[in-house]
Amino acid sequence: MPVITLEQLRANKTRDSLYVLLHKKVYNVTKFIDEHPGGDEVILAEAGQDVTEAFEDVGHSDEARALLPGMFIGDFEEGSELKIKSGAAEAQAKRVAGAVEQGSNLMYFIPLTLLGGYFAWRFYSSGGL
Ligand code: HEM
Known part of the structure; x- marks a missing residue:
């Protein structure tokens, strides 16, 4: 058929x-x-x-x-109608996942930079470890 x-x-x-x-x-x-x-x-x-x-x-x-x-x-x-819809939903999900990933990278990056800066400051202001 x-x-x-x-x-x-x-x-x-x-x-x-x-x-x-x-x-x-x-x-x-x-x-x-x-x-x-x-x-x-x-x-x-x-x-x-x-x-x-x-x-x-x-x-x-x-x-x-x-x-x-x-x-x-x-x-x-x-489900051919569904396929079209879920295709769009998948793309949307990927965009969201991408944004979340970017956000969480930043979440690690900022504290690590601050921590690094703190140790650098301690190192230089005390004239060594
Ligand atoms: C696709 C297959 C279709 C077939 C085989 C079909 C067949 C028929 C038949 C035999 C009648 C006479 C009354 C009865 O026996 O129920 C009828 C009436 C009617 N049909 Fe369809 N039909 C189809 C699709 C549609 C669609 C898609 C619509 C609306 C968008 C529609 C709207 C109407 C209306 C409004 C009447 C009433 C006419 C009246 O009483 O003056 N039909 N149809």
Whole structure:
């Protein structure tokens, strides 16, 4: 069974080629939109996106659901939307970790410099150890 990626879903959102994501499955509704009792506009407006909420809000009948297998083209790639989000989250986490590391380097550097300065001062002011 083919797996449809988020990119593929987004790339098919015109009247000539129209995919929708419904309950984690992808349907090619290109031929159906002209026959849709709810009109083509509503589906076109949601094209290339997850229509699950809109579809369920309408309360589609069992007859409507029975049409779906005929338009089914593949499962939606598991977590592809999540991947995009976690990619951004990872980058953010790296930035935070970098900043924290920089901060803690400074935390060691300042006291060590002061300590070094103190001993240098003692050394020079007492004319040796
Ligand atoms: C993608 C697959 C879809 C199929 C197979 C489908 C099928 C149908 C069918 C057969 C009806 C007639 C009433 C019924 O049997 O429930 C209907 C009505 C309707 N559909 Fe869809 N639909 C789909 C998607 C959508 C989407 C994504 C929306 C909204 C964004 C939508 C909005 C509506 C509306 C508003 C009606 C009511 C029309 C009326 O009662 O005048 N449909 N649909």
